[in-house]
Each structure stands twice: as C-alpha cells, then as structure tokens.
Amino acid sequence: MAKLYHVPLSPFCRKVRLSLAEKKIECELIEERYWEENPDFHRRNPARKVPVLRIDGKTLPESTAICEYLEEKYPEPPLMPRGADGRYEVRRMVAWFDDKFHHEVTSKLLYERVNKKITGAGFPDSGNVKSGAKAIKYHLDYMAFLLEQRRWLAGDVMTLADFAAAAHLSALDYISDVDWNRSDVVKDWYAKIKSRPAFRSILADQVSGFPPPRHYSNLDF
Known part of the structure; x- marks a missing residue:
C-alpha cells in the first residue's frame, strides 16, 4: 500500500x-x-x-x-485533458492556486491562525490576516468569472485544477474563512466537488485544538 x-x-x-x-x-x-x-x-x-x-x-x-x-x-480516471491547450490551462490554474492564492491568502489566513500555534511559531500577525481576508475576495471573484464561462475551473470537465482550488478552499473552510455567499456559482462548484467520494476523508479531518464549523462536512451547506 x-x-x-x-x-x-x-x-x-x-x-x-x-x-x-x-x-x-x-x-x-x-x-x-x-x-x-x-x-x-x-x-x-x-x-x-x-x-x-x-x-x-x-x-x-x-x-x-x-x-x-x-x-x-494511473491514467484512469483522467485528471488532465489530452490536448496541449487543455493541459496548459490546467497547469496554469494549479500554479495560480499553489503560488498566487497560497501566497496572498492561504499563508495569510491558515498559516497565521493555525500553523503558528501548532508549530509554536508565535501569535497571528493581524496585518497578514487582514491582507488575506481582503485578497480572498478577489480570488473568489476570479473563480466566479471563470465558472460563469466554464463548467469547471479549467474547462468542461473536472481536472487537477479543481482539486488544487478545492484543496486550498477546504482548508480555509475548516477555519470558516470562506464567504460562500459571495458567489452562487463558486458555491455550487464547491458543492459539486465536495460531494465526490474522493472528498470524504478530507471532510472527516480533525485537528486538535481547532474544531471545524458545523457546515464544514455538510454537503448541503
């Protein structure tokens, strides 16, 4: 195994x-x-x-x-398109979330509020938290812009791009840092991906000292 x-x-x-x-x-x-x-x-x-x-x-x-x-x-089920253009777009979106979103949002919210306490690195920096809370609005709006034109973030089928985005947003949702009322189309996208069997173990996560909100594992949130 x-x-x-x-x-x-x-x-x-x-x-x-x-x-x-x-x-x-x-x-x-x-x-x-x-x-x-x-x-x-x-x-x-x-x-x-x-x-x-x-x-x-x-x-x-x-x-x-x-x-x-x-x-x-392990190519089945595929998480990357076959064509070069589609693969490029998936890689672009994965990089967006793992680089830009991570730098502007995840590191400012999750790392300040959770990681610092777990690793004994001190107290949250309020300036970073405010910066992350502001930046996530921009990113949710960009996701809404994409999802108003596509079924999924990188095109018409679910790909690794959706998993990259959902990985960041689910971690932030664990600490109630995502305003799902900001965009219906983003909320609907997350509801679709959250309901997949692949998501079950993530929704069962428990971090000592940080209980998740009640809506976290609720598929009808």
Whole structure:
C-alpha cells in the first residue's frame, strides 16, 4: 500500500489526497510534524516539506510533481485533458492556486491562525490576516468569472485544477474563512466537488485544538 506523509490542513497534501482517492489508490496517511527535527523524514525529502508519497518503490516529494506522476502512471480516471491547450490551462490554474492564492491568502489566513500555534511559531500577525481576508475576495471573484464561462475551473470537465482550488478552499473552510455567499456559482462548484467520494476523508479531518464549523462536512451547506 502507498504511504503519504502529510499534514491534515496542508492544501498541498490535500491535493495529492484527492488525486489518490479519485483514482482509487489505497494509501496509508502518516501525519508528519515536518517542523521538528526528524532525520528519517529529512532523508525522505531534504526540502523538509510535505507531502511525500511512497509508492511503487519510490519516494516522491512535491505535490504537483506527485499528481502528474499519478496521472501518467494511473491514467484512469483522467485528471488532465489530452490536448496541449487543455493541459496548459490546467497547469496554469494549479500554479495560480499553489503560488498566487497560497501566497496572498492561504499563508495569510491558515498559516497565521493555525500553523503558528501548532508549530509554536508565535501569535497571528493581524496585518497578514487582514491582507488575506481582503485578497480572498478577489480570488473568489476570479473563480466566479471563470465558472460563469466554464463548467469547471479549467474547462468542461473536472481536472487537477479543481482539486488544487478545492484543496486550498477546504482548508480555509475548516477555519470558516470562506464567504460562500459571495458567489452562487463558486458555491455550487464547491458543492459539486465536495460531494465526490474522493472528498470524504478530507471532510472527516480533525485537528486538535481547532474544531471545524458545523457546515464544514455538510454537503448541503
């Protein structure tokens, strides 16, 4: 069985978990306190980051590289289009969420409110929190713009782009930082992806000291 070294609220780990689950690849989840001095983990990934996937006798770090490996090795069901144009758009959207959204929103809200406490890195920076709360509105509006033209974020079928976005938003939803009333089309998109069987383990996550809101696991939110 595959093993995934992860942190429950990491959006990068969640993206890999969603890909594994969608492709029905059985995987043991091993929670890794990557911020602690663990020589075994550092050997698995000298970058000292999660996720790290152990599969097919290989040790694979870096979430997007992992997801593309899974796509090539386990192509069904597909999470990438066949054509170059479609693949480009998926990669563009994955990069949008894992780079721009992460820098402007996730790191300002989730990391300040949760990660700092868990890792003992101090108290939340109120300036960062305010910045993240402002920036997420822009990103939700951009998602609404895309979804008014497409069925899914990168086109007419669900792809890794949707999992990347849902990974970040689900982690933020765990701490009630997503205003789902801002856009009906974004809320409808999240309701569709949240109801997939691949999402079940994520909705069951529990982080000590941070109970999720009641709507978090409710499919009819």
